[in-house]
Amino acid sequence: MAQQYYSVDQVAELLGLHVKTVRAYVREGRLAATRIGKQYRIHRKDLIAFTGGDPEEGASSGERPHAEASTVVQIDDVDRAMVDRLSTLLTSAVAGPPGNGVRTHVQVVHDPERARARIVLVGGLEETARLLEFVRSLLSELH
Numbered sequence: 001m002a003q004q005y006y007s008v009d010q011v012a013e014l015l016g017l018h019v020k021t022v023r024a025y026v027r028e029g030r031l032a033a034t035r036i037g038k039q040y041r042i043h044r045k046d047l048i049a050f051t052g053g054d055p056e057e058g059a060s061s062g063e064r065p066h067a068e069a070s071t072v073v074q075i076d077d078v079d080r081a082m083v084d085r086l087s088t089l090l091t092s093a094v095a096g097p098p099g100n101g102v103r104t105h106v107q108v109v110h111d112p113e114r115a116r117a118r119i120v121l122v123g124g125l126e127e128t129a130r131l132l133e134f135v136r137s138l139l140s141e142l143h
Helices: 008-015 019-028 044-051 055-060 080-093 125-142
Strands: 005-007 034-036 039-043 068-076 105-111 116-124
Touching: 005 008, 005 044, 008 019, 008 039, 008 044, 008 055, 019 039, 039 044, 044 055, 068 125, 080 105, 080 116, 080 125, 116 125
Parallel strands: none
Antiparallel strands: 005 039, 034 039, 068 116, 105 116
């Protein structure tokens, strides 16, 4: 019989994620958890809701391991109009249902004093690669 509560370490191992990633999901509210003392416990039903299936079944079935990319892109010599264009393009590209069950997150930050932008992408490998290609394509229009 499957256990009902999991520690953050157990969830990280089941999902093939780093412990810090699981903690971040809990803090962000993406993964429901109960705090008991100084530790989080994740109920099995919440883990199933988060993953879309029973993670214990997937862990031993030989399925392809879950992979996620975290990418930071820094762009120098960029004005506010270009940053707004990039932000609109990327946020509209990730709208809708998640690809391969992995929701992709985008954050675009502009530093006008340095004329610099940073784009943070967190998501599945294919989706992140697609978004990076969007960024490359848009930047190549500038030159």
